[in-house]
Amino acid sequence: MRTLARDIAEQVGKPTTIQGWLHKKRLLGGLAFILVRDRSGVVQVVVEDKDEVEKLRGLQIGTVLEVSGDVTKEDRAPGGAEIHEPKLNVLVPVTDEPPIEIDKPISHKSENLDTLLDYRPLTLRNLQEKAIFKVQATVLKAFREFFADNDFTEINSPKLLAEATEGGAETFKLDYFGKTATLAQSAQFYKQMMVGVFERVFETNPTYRAEPSATTRHMTEYITIDAEIGLIEFEELMNYAGDCLAYIIKTVQSECAQELKSWNVQSFTLPESGKDIPRLTITEIHELFLQATKEDHTGEDDLAPAEEKWICEHAKKNLNSEAVFVVGWPAKSKTFKFYHRANEQDPELADRADLLFRGVEITTLSMRENRYDKLIEQLKANGGDPDSAGYAPLLSAYKYGMPPHGGWGWGLERTVQRILGLNNVKEATLFPRDINRLSP
C-alpha cells in the first residue's frame, strides 16, 4: 500500500512504502539523506545502511524509487516526519546526468528562457516551476466553479474552421483534404450561437493567432476562457467579470498558499465585488498618463502597453484596486468589430471594456449587437458577405431569435502570469508556442 508524501506525518510509527522520483541526494558518509518526490510533495528518507546507500551509486536525479521503512516523527525533517531504516527498490534507474538541475530555482531571466523551455519536460519537475501550473489548474478550477455557481453550461466549439470570419487577427491556414481550413482565432461565433441554446455558456480551449508578435504578452496558441451570457446588460457583464476575477484570486489564495509563497507573492489589492473595480475611460487614462509621464497618447483609439502598466499601478495606489476596467472605446474605429454593439445613448461609443490586471489586459468583454438587421448592416460595412459559409450559421441563430447578450474572452496564461508576477506569459505556459517556437 503506497503512502503519498503529503500524508507521511500520519504514518508515524507504522511501516510505510512510498514511490516517486529521486529528487535530491545528500551523502554525509555514514548517513545519507535522500528526498523522494511524488505528485503530492517530497519526503525525506534517512539511509544509514551502507548497502542501501550503495544502491544509489551511479544513479542520477530522476531515478524512480520505491522506499519502504518506518516513519519517525522528526522536527528536523521537512514536513515533521521522515522514513528510517529504508529498503530501497530501484524501479527505473537513471544513469545519464540530467542537462539541468531541478532541485533549486531555475533562472527565469529573459535571456535564459530558451534553456528553461528547451528542457521543459525536465524543468517542469522543478517544484517552483510545477507551482506555476498548480496555480494555473486552480485558476481554471475557480473559473469552472464560478460558472457553475452562476448556472453556465460548459461547451466545446470546433477549432478547425472553413474560413477566417471574425476579423482583426491573422489566422493559421492549413490543408484540409484539398480545401483550406483555418484554426479558430476564438470561439466567438459558436458561443454566441450557443446563447440561443443554453443562454449562459463558457469554454476553456486553445485559440490560435498567426500574428507575428514578439512580446512578453503574446503567443500563437493560448487558452481563452470564453464566456457568453444572454439577457444581460453591459454594466452587469462587467460586474460578472469583476466578480469572477475576485473569486479566482480568493480561490488561489486559499488553495495555493504554498505556491504563492514560493513565488514570493504577498497579497492582492482587489475589491471583493466586481462592481467596485474602477471604470476608467481611454480618454481619462490618456490624460492621467500624460500628466504623470509627459508622454502623449491622447487621441489614440487604444492604450499603449506602457499606459496599461501605469494605470494599474496608479489604481493600486489611489483606487485600491490592481484591476481596472477600461471603457469608452470608440464605435468608429478598427477596434470595433462588426458583432460589437454601440452604446444606445452615445452611438459614438462601444459597449465594450478591457479588464486590466497588474498591468496587462487579461480580458476583453463586450455587448454584441443582437438585432439581425443591424448586425447585417455592420457586417456589410465591415466588408463581410452575409451569404458566405463563415457567417451564415451565426446569422441563422440571429434570424430566429437572439436576445441582448455579451461575453468575454479571458487569457488564462496572462492571468497566471500576473498573479505570480512572471515577466513573460510563456513562463506561465507548459509548452508555449510563439513566432520562434513550435517545440517541445
Add this chain to the structure above:
RNA sequence: GGGCCCGUGGUGUAGUUGGCCUAACACGCCUCCCUGUCACGGAGGAGAUCGCCGGUUCGAAUCCGGUCGGGCCCGCCA
C-alpha cells in the same frame, strides 16, 4: 515588420579598449573523506577548439563582414 541587445564546459556567469587566455568562477558530474543534512561541508579530478563561416593581424573569445539561434521594446494583436 522596425529598433536595440545577447550567443563562452551540462547549467548559470566572468573575461570582450587584441598578446598576461595553455580561457576563470559557481552549480552539476566522477573519486575519496564526513552520522542530522536541508543551497550540507572538505580534498582531488574530468569536462569548452568561446554559435557557425569568412576576413583583418605576427597574434582573435575579444576587431570587421556575413550567417544561424535567442532576448527586449515598438507595431500588429488578446
